[in-house]
Amino acid sequence: SQQGEEDPQALSIQEGENATMNCSYKTSINNLQWYRQNSGRGLVHLILIRSNEREKHSGRLRVTLDTSKKSSSLLITASRAADTASYFCATDWMETSGSRLTFGEGTQLTVNP
Amino acid sequence: SQTIHQWPATLVQPVGSPLSLECTVEGTSNPNLYWYRQAAGRGLQLLFYSVGIGQISSEVPQNLSASRPQDRQFILSSKKLLLSDSGFYLCAWNIGTRYTEAFFGQGTRLTVV
Numbered sequence: 001s002q003q004g005e006e007d008p009q010a011l012s013i014q015e016g017e018n019a020t021m022n023c024s025y026k027t028s029i030n031n032l033q034w035y036r037q038n039s040g041r042g043l044v045h046l047i048l049i050r051s052n053e054r055e056k057h058s059g060r061l062r063v064t065l066d067t068s069k070k071s072s073s074l075l076i077t078a079s080r081a082a083d084t085a086s087y088f089c090a091t092d093w094m095e096t097s098g099s100r101l102t103f104g105e106g107t108q109l110t111v112n113p
Numbered sequence: 114s115q116t117i118h119q120w121p122a123t124l125v126q127p128v129g130s131p132l133s134l135e136c137t138v139e140g141t142s143n144p145n146l147y148w149y150r151q152a153a154g155r156g157l158q159l160l161f162y163s164v165g166i167g168q169i170s171s172e173v174p175q176n177l178s179a180s181r182p183q184d185r186q187f188i189l190s191s192k193k194l195l196l197s198d199s200g201f202y203l204c205a206w207n208i209g210t211r212y213t214e215a216f217f218g219q220g221t222r223l224t225v226v
Binding site for chain 2: 006041043100101102106
């Protein structure tokens with residue numbers, strides 16, 4: 001079963017605005033990651049936040065993690081048309097059989113010029 | 114540097130035909146390897162993951178199987194394709210520690226007709 005669930009499913013904003021996407025998950029995790037996917041392509045890693053971290057920044061990206069609520073958010077500031085893509089959160093936890101990375105359903109972000 | 118190769122990019126196969134999708138990784142040793150399937154507009158469903166040669170974990174019962182004959186080679190197979198096997202298949206790898214990102218291939222668009 002899918003571990004993460006993103007909301008909203010779709011988000012449409014104007015260039016220059018901020019975009020916030022949320023992710024909830026069900027079980028304990030080692031880390032939570034955000035990925036971006038352009039249509040019909042593979043996923044590209046954006047940022048990883050460890051389970052003992054609460055906030056992380058990378059350029060125009062800001063990720064928060066609340067392990068008590070089992071939720072995370074991705075904020076993209078000053079959005080650009082080139083940010084149009086699908087964004088996925090993924091949770092990673094170690095099992096006896098190794099690392100297992102599972103994804104949510106994603107948020108389709110459209111940034112209008 | 115590490116790279117991942119996945120082929121073919123697109124594939125059209127008749128119902129009942131066999132399938133073999135190959136994924137190879139370069140520049141790293143003993144990676145975790147993953148096969149995902151993505152339906153149109155949806156998230157990634159984890160199909161198989163492997164932490165070593167000959168070690169395969171299956172996430173969901175299905176018409177597909179996976180094998181890892183070499184350390185950096187991961188193969189997705191089917192003996193007889195079903196219409197429901199159509200989708201976008203993605204191979205990925207990461208290192209088996211707790212805090213590493215995953216790297217994705219460009220995907221294979223499979224259409225079963």
